[in-house]
Amino acid sequence: MMDKRLLSLVPEAMRHVLATVGWQWFGLLANIALVWGVVDVLVSAAAQGMDAVVRNLPLIALALAGKVAASILSQRSSFRASERIKFVLREKIYRKLMRLGPSYTEHVATAEVVQVSVEGTEQLETYFGQFLPQLFYAVAAPLTLFVVVLPLSWQAAVVLLVFVPLIPLTIMMVQKIAARLLSKYWDQYTQLGDGFLENLQGLTTLKVYGADAARHERMNADAEHFRVITMKVLRMQLNSIVIMDAVALGGAAAGIGVALFQWADGALPWASFLLIVLLSAEFFLPMRTLGSFFHIAMNGMAASKKIFRLLAAPEPPARTAEARPGDAVTLDHVSFGYDDERTVLHDVSLSVPRTGLVAVVGASGSGKSTVAHLMAGGSERYRGDVLIGANQVRDISEDSLARHMTTVRIGSYLFAGTVRSNLAMANPQAGDEQMWAALDSAALSDFLRGQQGLDTPIDDEGANLSGGQRQRLALARALLHDSDLYVFDEATSNIDVESEERIMDVVAALAQVKAVVVISHRLANVVGADCIHVLEQGRLVGSGTHEQLLDSCSAYERLWSSQRALEQYRGGDRHEAR
Numbered sequence: 225m226m227d228k229r230l231l232s233l234v235p236e237a238m239r240h241v242l243a244t245v246g247w248q249w250f251g252l253l254a255n256i257a258l259v260w261g262v263v264d265v266l267v268s269a270a271a272q273g274m275d276a277v278v279r280n281l282p283l284i285a286l287a288l289a290g291k292v293a294a295s296i297l298s299q300r301s302s303f304r305a306s307e308r309i310k311f312v313l314r315e316k317i318y319r320k321l322m323r324l325g326p327s328y329t330e331h332v333a334t335a336e337v338v339q340v341s342v343e344g345t346e347q348l349e350t351y352f353g354q355f356l357p358q359l360f361y362a363v364a365a366p367l368t369l370f371v372v373v374l375p376l377s378w379q380a381a382v383v384l385l386v387f388v389p390l391i392p393l394t395i396m397m398v399q400k401i402a403a404r405l406l407s408k409y410w411d412q413y414t415q416l417g418d419g420f421l422e423n424l425q426g427l428t429t430l431k432v433y434g435a436d437a438a439r440h441e442r443m444n445a446d447a448e449h450f451r452v453i454t455m456k457v458l459r460m461q462l463n464s465i466v467i468m469d470a471v472a473l474g475g476a477a478a479g480i481g482v483a484l485f486q487w488a489d490g491a492l493p494w495a496s497f498l499l500i501v502l503l504s505a506e507f508f509l510p511m512r513t514l515g516s517f518f519h520i521a522m523n524g525m526a527a528s529k530k531i532f533r534l535l536a537a538p539e540p541p542a543r544t545a546e547a548r549p550g551d552a553v554t555l556d557h558v559s560f561g562y563d564d565e566r567t568v569l570h571d572v573s574l575s576v577p578r579t580g581l582v583a584v585v586g587a588s589g590s591g592k593s594t595v596a597h598l599m600a601g602g603s604e605r606y607r608g609d610v611l612i613g614a615n616q617v618r619d620i621s622e623d624s625l626a627r628h629m630t631t632v633r634i635g636s637y638l639f640a641g642t643v644r645s646n647l648a649m650a651n652p653q654a655g656d657e658q659m660w661a662a663l664d665s666a667a668l669s670d671f672l673r674g675q676q677g678l679d680t681p682i683d684d685e686g687a688n689l690s691g692g693q694r695q696r697l698a699l700a701r702a703l704l705h706d707s708d709l710y711v712f713d714e715a716t717s718n719i720d721v722e723s724e725e726r727i728m729d730v731v732a733a734l735a736q737v738k739a740v741v742v743i744s745h746r747l748a749n750v751v752g753a754d755c756i757h758v759l760e761q762g763r764l765v766g767s768g769t770h771e772q773l774l775d776s777c778s779a780y781e782r783l784w785s786s787q788r789a790l791e792q793y794r795g796g797d798r799h800e801a802r
């Protein structure tokens with residue numbers, strides 16, 4: 225329930241945890257003083273009347289004030305501990321992710337990062353704010369009370385103390401039995417959550433195919449399984465509370481029983497007996513509260529395991545190299561796989577000179593986007609060399625890579641705001657004229673003139689635009705970004721052929737002064753490229769101009785013929801082969 229690594233992770237929080245325990249302990253002392261005063265009043269009132277009350281009044285008032293102050297101050301310290309832990313842990317996770325860099329997904333899944341930094345830290349917040357102080361206090365309180373009761377009756381003190389550890393022991397036994405049930409419960413919980421989200425996201429598709437009723441039935445069945453297991457867990461938790469209470473009350477009763485016998489025998493004065501009766505419940509209350517925090521501890525330990533796994537992920541060396549203007553990009557004998565099971569690129573060598581249009585073509589799944597992924601520094605695990613100038617791409621800082629290279633993919637992100645705000649992020653200095661020129665190049669200006677121009681509102685992820693309009697806006701934004709290398713990865717795939725040709729003319733003009741890589745499954749887009757690289761199942765099977773490849777590369781020839789046949793069939797024989 226306590227991990228040393230966890231305590232050393234946030235030493236500042238431990239200061240507040242100890243302060244919380246200190247104030248709780250002070251509250252206990254105030255309570256003992258209060259009980260002492262009340263017992264003295266009860267015992268002496270018959271003989272001394274109001275004198276007994278007056279004599280004890282300052283002690284009782286002071287003890288009450290002490291109890292209230294201790295409660296406020298311990299809550300404040302507990303809040304500080306929670307606050308520190310959240311702040312420090314989130315900062316540690318953030319810095320770790322920064323050190324892992326853009327290829328962090330190779331070490332940890334994004335979903336896990338989100339889970340760990342949001343839910344995980346919140347679970348540890350309650351672990352440090354509530355469980356940990358209670359754990360220390362639950363040990364300190366019975367020992368303190370033992371010292372107080374010992375001079376009154378050592379027999380009662382020993383009996384009370386012996387019963388205290390029985391509470392955590394019973395809880396641990398119950399938890400052991402419950403562990404399997406809990407793990408089943410969590411499996412079903414996440415399964416139900418995943419299924420619900422998937423069904424919600426795919427609701428339109430389910431409706432279209434009339435499959436919603438069947439899904440509904442399945443969801444109902446899953447929900448029923450979850451209800452049953454939830455009830456089992458609740459029953460188990462209630463049972464464990466009953467057992468805990470039985471041990472706590474049994475312990476208090478045993479202690480009081482021993483004291484009662486001693487009093488009946490005349491071995492214990494009435495005042496001492498009363499004190500033992502009033503303090504005996506205090507022996508067990510802290511441990512009993514700790515028992516009800518066990519689920520916090522279990523969640524906290526589970527969260528901390530995930531956090532340690534993330535913080536222990538091996539870090540790549542700091543990226544300090546810089547890409548310089550005009551640096552060419554070279555892939556030299558590069559092999560790569562996203563995981564250890566499958567190699568996606570096999571010994572690929574190609575280069576992108578300082579200016580000119582380079583195309584990467586191939587069938588779906590041949591590895592075209594993976595080439596772009598490696599050029600953009602998306603992975604460090606490649607074998608061979610991916611060089612920008614003389615530096616390995618994995619050594620170049622993210623800032624420098626972002627300045628050097630602009631990548632446009634199908635899913636390039638559009639932010640909620642306006643057309644202007646989306647364009648301005650690529651070039652904050654760009655004026656209206658420059659923005660309109662970029663929109664014109666991306667064949668989007670006609671549409672926007674009919675709307676509110678540059679102030680046309682854009683929803684989250686460009687949800688109020690069509691797929692093609694989103695791509696055009698992303699393209700216009702890329703054209704505004706002044707960099708040395710542009711990578712267009714299927715950037716015109718959703719755009720009608722006429723507009724696509726207009727855009728490709730702009731791309732070709734850009735290639736006169738910059739390095740441009742076009743990844744496209746449509747060969748007609750790249751027939752004019754200075755060099756076309758053909759990929760087949762992750763292998764480079766040909767490089768050259770369109771004409772050279774038609775003569776020398778059968779894979780290219782096959783791709784070209786089949787696409788041409790298809791376009792002719794569609795009545796679109798726009799592209800003259802040689």
Ligand SMILES: Nc1ncnc2c1ncn2[C@@H]1O[C@H](COP(=O)(O)OP(=O)(O)OP(=O)(O)O)[C@@H](O)[C@H]1O
Nearest residue numbers: 562563568586587588589590591592593594595745
């Ligand atoms: N993130 C990823 N994790 C694991 N495997 C991946 C990932 N991305 C791509 N792959 C695999 O790598 C191979 C090459 O994919 P890639 O996207 O580079 O092909 P592509 O030629 O661009 O295909 P398309 O034209 O369909 O976009 C595919 O077999 C794919 O399954």
